[in-house]
Amino acid sequence: MTETLHIVGGGMAGSEAAWQAAEAGVPVVIHEMRPKVETFAHRTGNLAEMVCSNSFRSDDHEQNAVGLLHWEMLQAGSLVMRSAYDHRLPAGGALAVDRDPFSEAVTDRLRAHPNITISNEEIDTLPDDGRWIFATGPLTSEGLGKSIATETGADALAFFDAIAPIVYAETIDMDTAWRQSRYDKGETEDERKAYINCPMTRDEYEAFIDALLAADKTEFHEGETAGYFDGCLPIEVMAERGRETLRHGPMKPVGLTNPHQPDVKPWAVVQLRRDNALGTLYNIVGFQTKMKYGAQASVFRMIPGLQDAKFARLGGIHRNTFLNSPTLLDDQMRLRSRPNVRFAGQITGVEGYVESAAMGLASGRMAAAEILGRPVPAIPQDTAHGALIHHITGGAEAKTFQPMNVNFGLFRPVEGLKGGRRGRRDRYKAYTDRAKAAWSDWLTAQEAQPA
Numbered sequence: 001m002t003e004t005l006h007i008v009g010g011g012m013a014g015s016e017a018a019w020q021a022a023e024a025g026v027p028v029v030i031h032e033m034r035p036k037v038e039t040f041a042h043r044t045g046n047l048a049e050m051v052c053s054n055s056f057r058s059d060d061h062e063q064n065a066v067g068l069l070h071w072e073m074l075q076a077g078s079l080v081m082r083s084a085y086d087h088r089l090p091a092g093g094a095l096a097v098d099r100d101p102f103s104e105a106v107t108d109r110l111r112a113h114p115n116i117t118i119s120n121e122e123i124d125t126l127p128d129d130g131r132w133i134f135a136t137g138p139l140t141s142e143g144l145g146k147s148i149a150t151e152t153g154a155d156a157l158a159f160f161d162a163i164a165p166i167v168y169a170e171t172i173d174m175d176t177a178w179r180q181s182r183y184d185k186g187e188t189e190d191e192r193k194a195y196i197n198c199p200m201t202r203d204e205y206e207a208f209i210d211a212l213l214a215a216d217k218t219e220f221h222e223g224e225t226a227g228y229f230d231g232c233l234p235i236e237v238m239a240e241r242g243r244e245t246l247r248h249g250p251m252k253p254v255g256l257t258n259p260h261q262p263d264v265k266p267w268a269v270v271q272l273r274r275d276n277a278l279g280t281l282y283n284i285v286g287f288q289t290k291m292k293y294g295a296q297a298s299v300f301r302m303i304p305g306l307q308d309a310k311f312a313r314l315g316g317i318h319r320n321t322f323l324n325s326p327t328l329l330d331d332q333m334r335l336r337s338r339p340n341v342r343f344a345g346q347i348t349g350v351e352g353y354v355e356s357a358a359m360g361l362a363s364g365r366m367a368a369a370e371i372l373g374r375p376v377p378a379i380p381q382d383t384a385h386g387a388l389i390h391h392i393t394g395g396a397e398a399k400t401f402q403p404m405n406v407n408f409g410l411f412r413p414v415e416g417l418k419g420g421r422r423g424r425r426d427r428y429k430a431y432t433d434r435a436k437a438a439w440s441d442w443l444t445a446q447e448a449q450p451a
């Protein structure tokens with residue numbers, strides 16, 4: 001008899017993982033705690049509930065990385081993506097979804113599948129045997145969170161994300177900014193030049209503080225405690241505590257010399273730190289924020305050197321349970337210390353409905369293949385799925401790991417194409433063409449496997 005796959009959490013990732021494994025012929029039990037145990041954000045007992053916005057973001061599969069993820073998922077028979085299209089609402093280039101009919105459709109299809117059983121219960125410990133996927137999301141229940149922290153060590157499981165904005169390196173103006181670590185610290189030249197520094201005059205600093213204080217902010221949701229405050233204050237809260245606070249904190253100008261103007265001491269310096277091994281993404285150090293997205297882009301573009309910055313993701317602070325996946329998971333999304341357990345979805349350190357469902361798709365296929373004794377070929381890194389998996393399981397800096405949306409900064413460059421803004425359309429098209437070919441080959445290779 002084929003071994004059963006247990007999936008904990010029937011959200012975006014768990015629902016997709018269950019569908020993929022069941023379609024491959026594996027019996028699946030989904031353990032979903034709702035409606036018996038509620039979270040502060042979910043409203044229904046449906047699977048794949050959209051907890052906030054009703055958007056799957058851009059549907060442009062030629063010029064946008066999330067649109068490419070849509071395309072790849074559809075090719076792989078994704079239940080979540082098919083249902084999203086079936087319940088699409090008009091929204092220009094975005095894939096907006098009629099949320100209740102969407103999640104009802106996903107629930108009905110999973111309930112009706114002959115290989116799937118749904119059990120409404122909370123699972124609060126990591127199991128010693130059997131095959132499992134944990135897809136319990138940003139609001140993983142407390143008991144399970146404790147069990148995971150016992151296994152991984154408390155430092156490797158976060159309960160809040162405090163995300164600093166991430167900038168595409170190629171959009172930083174290096175005629176204004178420069179590379180240098182504070183006090184030139186580091187053993188190697190790379191380490192001594194690990195940071196990108198953006199200088200500010202006194203007037204620029206004062207204007208920046210005014211803009212921070214005036215910007216629109218997001219409130220915490222009810223039930224989403226603000227216990228994060230000790231270690232990672234939002235920059236605007238630091239600014240509220242005193243106009244000089246930032247200049248003595250993340251924007252302190254000490255230990256740095258601007259080679260463009262060696263005789264002028266900057267009043268403040270904003271530092272950016274490399275965010276991925278490819279060196280295509282940089283995060284703004286210490287700039288976690290609750291400013292609304294619209295406000296963030298305009299406030300951060302006031303920083304000299306970032307006036308034309310393009311953001312791979314904007315900052316935020318949310319309740320979010322997630323693993324330090326680069327240290328904990330192997331490239332098959334298994335827990336290194338307990339390989340019978342996989343993780344999927346937002347808890348692996350991706351961010352967003354689509355990314356979470358995509359990680360469900362990948363882990364469901366991997367787990368099913370393992371159970372059926374047909375090892376699945378590695379997902380090519382040049383696909384949107386592969387770029388994300390590569391990032392969370394090894395490409396990202398483990399020390400500063402924070403959840404990530406899919407974006408072209410995670411992709412390996414296509415050789416021979418023009419950099420900068422001018423070449424962007426051609427570059428993105430080249431990324432998506434390359435990804436589509438690699439994804440199609442990957443799917444075909446699985447179909448060719450003997451039953």
Ligand SMILES: Cc1cc2nc3c(=O)[nH]c(=O)nc-3n(C[C@H](O)[C@H](O)[C@H](O)COP(=O)(O)OP(=O)(O)OC[C@H]3O[C@@H](n4cnc5c(N)ncnc54)[C@H](O)[C@@H]3O)c2cc1C
Pocket residue numbers: 008009010011012013014031032033034039041042048049051052053054121122123124135136137138139140141144221318319344345346347351352353354356357
């Ligand atoms: C307040 C809030 C707002 C958000 N807004 C957006 C947004 O607008 N757009 C966006 O793209 N993303 C948003 N997100 C992120 C969003 O949650 C994820 O993108 C997506 O839902 C994650 O999918 P998932 O399957 O990993 O987790 P979920 O969809 O949350 O599914 C996890 C499931 O596991 C269940 N569960 C938890 N613990 C247990 C347990 N111990 N036993 C059994 N079941 C359990 C939960 O009930 C839930 O059904 C938001 C998150 C939060 C918290």
